[in-house]
Amino acid sequence: MAGYKEPGLGDRRNASAEARAKAIEALKAKAKAPVDPAVLAERIARAEAKEKAEAEKRAVAQRRREEEKAEKARIAAEKANVPPPPSQEELDAQRKALRDARYAARKARKK
Template identity: 45%
Template sequence: MASFKQQTFQERAALAAQAKQAALEKLRAKPPVDEAVAAERRAAALAKDQARAEASAAKKAMRDQEKAARDQARAEQKAREEAEAAAAAEARKPYVPVLPTEAELKAARDARYAARKARAGR
């Protein structure tokens, strides 16, 4: 059985140079990108970005609309609760009859007196 042999620095450097040269040749062998294809890809990416932005804007508008509806519902609920509280407070107040004033009593008495005189004078 053969034992493991350590590589020297020169051997490692040579292997790295060969790998680098192979990568460069592979890159050079690759056909150049056609301008029409590149422009088509850019247009597709731009359209995708625009669609994403429109979807995001629509989503934000929907969230804003839902938030406005929730806020309005909360405001209506608060107004209802305040109205119910005011009605309950009004119901708890004791009944205070409205008594006529002295002038109103005198006017009613005078009207009755005048009616009685008018009947007697027939």
């Protein structure tokens, strides 16, 4: 009755080299295999859907952060009894009024 023979270093190296060669051959065969257009289209569609979902998720998270920031600012303003900052339309109107005043002053100087 023969007992178990411990594989030596050479045996393990040969087994490893054979396994590596077999894996490389499998990868080469897979790379050379033609891709079915339907499968390719499905992969592209899945990738686009995933990208769209991730973009939507990022947009929702950004909106939520902005809303939280605005809410915190509003609460802080209420606590400090400070009037809220002017809106963009109000700022634009103030800038326009200043610009018009400068324009009118310049025209008045020329007369």
